[in-house]
Amino acid sequence: KIVNGFSVINYAQERRLLLPAFNTTNLETTIAIVQGLNDANLPGLVQISSNNLQLSSPQVIADITRYALTNSNVPIGLHLDHGKSYEDVKACVDAGFTSIMIDASHLEYEENIKEVRRCTDYCHLYGIPVEAELGAISGKEDDDVNEADCKTDPELVKDFVERSGCDLLAVSVGNVHGLEATPKIDLHLLEEIAKVSPVPLVLHGGSGIDFDVIRKMKQFNLIKVNYGSDLRKAYIQTFGKAYELNHNEANLFGLSTKATKNVRNKAKELVTIINQ
Numbered sequence: 001k002i003v004n005g006f007s008v009i010n011y012a013q014e015r016r017l018l019l020p021a022f023n024t025t026n027l028e029t030t031i032a033i034v035q036g037l038n039d040a041n042l043p044g045l046v047q048i049s050s051n052n053l054q055l056s057s058p059q060v061i062a063d064i065t066r067y068a069l070t071n072s073n074v075p076i077g078l079h080l081d082h083g084k085s086y087e088d089v090k091a092c093v094d095a096g097f098t099s100i101m102i103d104a105s106h107l108e109y110e111e112n113i114k115e116v117r118r119c120t121d122y123c124h125l126y127g128i129p130v131e132a133e134l135g136a137i138s139g140k141e142d143d144d145v146n147e148a149d150c151k152t153d154p155e156l157v158k159d160f161v162e163r164s165g166c167d168l169l170a171v172s173v174g175n176v177h178g179l180e181a182t183p184k185i186d187l188h189l190l191e192e193i194a195k196v197s198p199v200p201l202v203l204h205g206g207s208g209i210d211f212d213v214i215r216k217m218k219q220f221n222l223i224k225v226n227y228g229s230d231l232r233k234a235y236i237q238t239f240g241k242a243y244e245l246n247h248n249e250a251n252l253f254g255l256s257t258k259a260t261k262n263v264r265n266k267a268k269e270l271v272t273i274i275n276q
């Protein structure tokens with residue numbers, strides 16, 4: 001069963017654990033994420049970004065996740081990552097997602113608050129937590145390229161959280177999306193944000209960030225770390241290597257099985273290391 005987002009967060013907080021949120025795109029990755037978390041016996045989230053949902057639908061992704069969770073023994077929620085609109089958010093909640101992000105960080109401050117408020121008003125009716133973003137994270141996520149890099153202003157944090165009603169806050173503290181840019185985490189800024197934030201913090205762009213730094217961030221109320229590219233790379237590499245060796249390679253079943261195993265191992269490795 002897909003576990004409610006608040007329950008997953010409480011479970012992690014009680015045990016002082018950091019929740020990885022692993023991005024999925026397809027069936028194999030979703031299964032691999034659930035297996036990796038179960039191998040490590042640690043909780044986490046399967047997440048899918050708004051643009052990836054276009055490959056199928058919120059309903060299909062929720063069904064796949066439910067199927068993947070059939071024999072799961074750890075709490076795992078299903079999160080909408082970088083929700084683009086109220087309509088996206090509503091469609092995911094209605095399909096059975098148990099955690100939501102609305103990313104209106106590209107909008108002006110007041111507009112960002114307004115858009116998040118609309119979503120929290122809806123999600124809270126169903127007891128579902130909402131993550132919002134203040135500041136902008138640069139880098140590349142699939143086809144989405146964001147040039148803007150604007151660090152989170154600690155002076156705005158309290159007002160933003162209180163008026164938007166968000167339950168988690170994604171921060172921009174030198175983190176970047178994708179593997180092409182180098183993250184440079186400003187721990188001092190994170191500390192300043194943590195001092196004034198009424199809610200736990202979220203780190204996007206987990207791939208490529210030093211594990212020591214991530215573990216240090218835990219003391220500044222960090223609860224969730226997003227990993228996208230690391231898993232995508234583990235998946236894609238499996239096919240790329242096979243193709244390099246044999247341009248006539250056509251064993252899709254064999255390679256999909258291998259790719260699932262590689263993503264499973266990567267997810268297990270990441271969730272274990274960040275919680276050491």
Ligand code: G3H
Pocket residue numbers: 023081082176177178179203204205206207226227228229230
């Ligand atoms: O929202 C998704 C994450 O922030 C993924 O970032 O691909 O750099 O791990 P990443």
Ligand code: ZN
Pocket residue numbers: 082177204205226
């Ligand atoms: Zn992100």
